Amino acid sequence: MRHVYSGKVRDVYELESFDPPRLLMVASDRVSAFDVVMAETVPGKGQILTAMSCWFMELTSDIVPNHLIESLPTPTGVGEDIDPDFVGRSVVTRRAQMVELECIVRGHLAGSAYKEYMASGTVHGHQLPAGLKLASALPEPVFCPSIKNAVGHDENISVERAREIFGSGLVDRLADASLAVFARGSEAAAGAGIVLADTKFEFGYCDGELLLCDEVLTPDSSRFWEADLLEPGREPVQFDKQPLRDYLETLGWDKTPPPPALPTEVLSALSARYRSAYERITGQSFEDWLSRAKAASLTGGPGCGD
Ligand SMILES: Nc1ncnc2c1ncn2[C@@H]1O[C@H](COP(=O)(O)OP(=O)(O)O)[C@@H](O)[C@H]1O
Ligand SMILES: [Mg+2]
Numbered sequence: 031m032r033h034v035y036s037g038k039v040r041d042v043y044e045l046e047s048f049d050p051p052r053l054l055m056v057a058s059d060r061v062s063a064f065d066v067v068m069a070e071t072v073p074g075k076g077q078i079l080t081a082m083s084c085w086f087m088e089l090t091s092d093i094v095p096n097h098l099i100e101s102l103p104t105p106t107g108v109g110e111d112i113d114p115d116f117v118g119r120s121v122v123t124r125r126a127q128m129v130e131l132e133c134i135v136r137g138h139l140a141g142s143a144y145k146e147y148m149a150s151g152t153v154h155g156h157q158l159p160a161g162l163k164l165a166s167a168l169p170e171p172v173f174c175p176s177i178k179n180a181v182g183h184d185e186n187i188s189v190e191r192a193r194e195i196f197g198s199g200l201v202d203r204l205a206d207a208s209l210a211v212f213a214r215g216s217e218a219a220a221g222a223g224i225v226l227a228d229t230k231f232e233f234g235y236c237d238g239e240l241l242l243c244d245e246v247l248t249p250d251s252s253r254f255w256e257a258d259l260l261e262p263g264r265e266p267v268q269f270d271k272q273p274l275r276d277y278l279e280t281l282g283w284d285k286t287p288p289p290p291a292l293p294t295e296v297l298s299a300l301s302a303r304y305r306s307a308y309e310r311i312t313g314q315s316f317e318d319w320l321s322r323a324k325a326a327s328l329t330g331g332p333g334c335g336d
Contacts, residue, residue, distance in 0.1 A: 031110065038062050039076075039250055045122065047109035052099060054108060056120040057245075061300065063274050064285040070292045074316070076119035078304045079248040081319040084121065085312045086247040090214050094207040096242040097123040097234065102326040118323035126234025126243050131196055132184065133204050134174040135212040138227040139166050140253055140266065142186055143174065155188030163263040165227070165255070171212055173205040176230075203240060204233055215247045222310040224269055225260055227253035254307060270307050273299035 031054065035042040039062065043054040057080045059071035084101035100107040100122040107122045136143050136153060143153045144164050151158060154174040162168070175192040179185040193201045208231050216226040229252035232244035245251050249270035259267045268275060277296045283289070305316050 031108075038067050040245075044125070045109050051125055053123045053125045054103070054116075054120055055123060056116050058119070061271075061274065063271065063278055063289075066285065066287050066289050068274075068289045068292055070297055072297055072300045072304065074301050075304050077320065077323070078308045078316060079245065079250060080119050080121060081314070081316065082308045082312065083245040083248050085308075085314065086211075086215060086218075087242065089218065090211045090242070090246070093210045093214065094242045095239060096246070097126055097236070097244075099123055102323050104326050104329075112327040114327075117327045118320050123243070124236045124241065126236045126241055128232060128234040128243065129196070129200070129204070130177065131192060131201075131204065131233075132176040133208040133231040133233065134176055134186075134228060135171050135208050135231070136174050136228040137168060137171040137212065137216060138225065138253075138255075138266075139164060139168065140227050143228070146186065154186045155190070165260060165264070165266040166262040171209060171216075173208055174228075175201070175204075200240075207231075207233070207240075207242065211242065211246070215252075219254065219311050220257070223257045224307065224311060225255040225257045227255050227266070229253075249304060249307060270303045271300065273303065 032044045032046055033041065034044050039058055039060050041056045041058060043056070045052045045054055057076035059073060059075045061068050061072045061075060084098065087096045087098050087101070098121055103112055103116075103120055103122050105111055139147055139153070139162055147153055147158060147162060151160065153168075153172060156172055156174075159169065173189060174186060175189060176184045176186050177195070189201065189205065211231065212226070212229060215229070219226040226247070229247055231242060231246065234241055234243045254269040255266045256269050273296055274292070277292065278290070281290050308314070308316055
């Protein structure tokens with residue numbers, strides 16, 4: 031197992047005993063706010079987000095194939111014993127050649143899209159009706175591509191610009207798949223009283239096949255809002271990270287590293303929120319995920335990705 035990458039939240043290893051090599055993607059309990067990774071970790075977060083992403087990948091696999099080989103890795107899937115720390119938080123995937131286009135879908139107005147709309151009435155260059163407010167629902171979900179610019183920052187671009195860079199055929203496929211997965215995900219969340227405001231997908235090629243990769247519809251890649259508390263024009267209540275944001279706001283922290291120390295109450299409140307998002311949306315119990323993960327890692331029995 032060769033370590034190939036560590037992002038803000040996940041660590042990626044290559045399983046060299048397979049040909050072609052597979053990836054082991056491990057979601058840590060790290061949490062970030064305002065793009066700064068906190069010093070403390072949120073108990074269970076990596077396992078909960080892994081469970082959620084796997085659930086959504088399964089829910090949408092008829093729309094677009096995804097990179098998952100094993101969502102509950104068995105020792106055979108990993109090619110060696112599973113580190114007990116990885117149980118329930120790791121997936122084995124096909125290694126793809128990533129398409130360097132972030133496929134964002136926006137159903138509500140927030141973040142950088144809200145700023146652009148206020149400045150120009152557009153979102154990623156797409157004209158929207160006048161009179162929308164922060165958190166307003168868009169007339170229909172919009173495909174909003176973004177690329178990493180020369181200095182490594184995300185830059186929102188128009189669909190036309192994406193077509194110039196990546197070709198119309200590919201961009202149309204990415205847009206269709208992204209919008210369809212978003213619609214399926216929104217429906218599932220809505221059934222639980224949760225609004226899926228926006229999300230980001232990543233795709234890649236493997237053996238000539240276009241695959242949905244990375245993580246799908248987790249709180250790290252999406253904005254989830256409590257539907258009951260949604261009021262356009264007011265700052266929406268983030269279903270998952272609100273206790274962290276509220277706490278940080280009380281400190282007057284300038285949102286640059288180093289991050290302030292977090293009390294254990296805030297960390298356990300966050301942990302409970304992540305768990306509740308998973309259980310409400312999927313109708314599954316997190317304990318059940320953990321026991322299935324443990325059983326797979328011990329017996330080498332089939333995982334649900336088989
Ligand atoms: N199937 C795959 N094949 C190759 N790379 C992948 C695959 N799925 C996801 N990735 C990449 O793995 C990395 C996951 O790490 P992550 O913690 O999300 O990092 P970051 O903070 O850079 O987003 C990302 O760079 C993502 O593009
Ligand atoms: Mg990422």
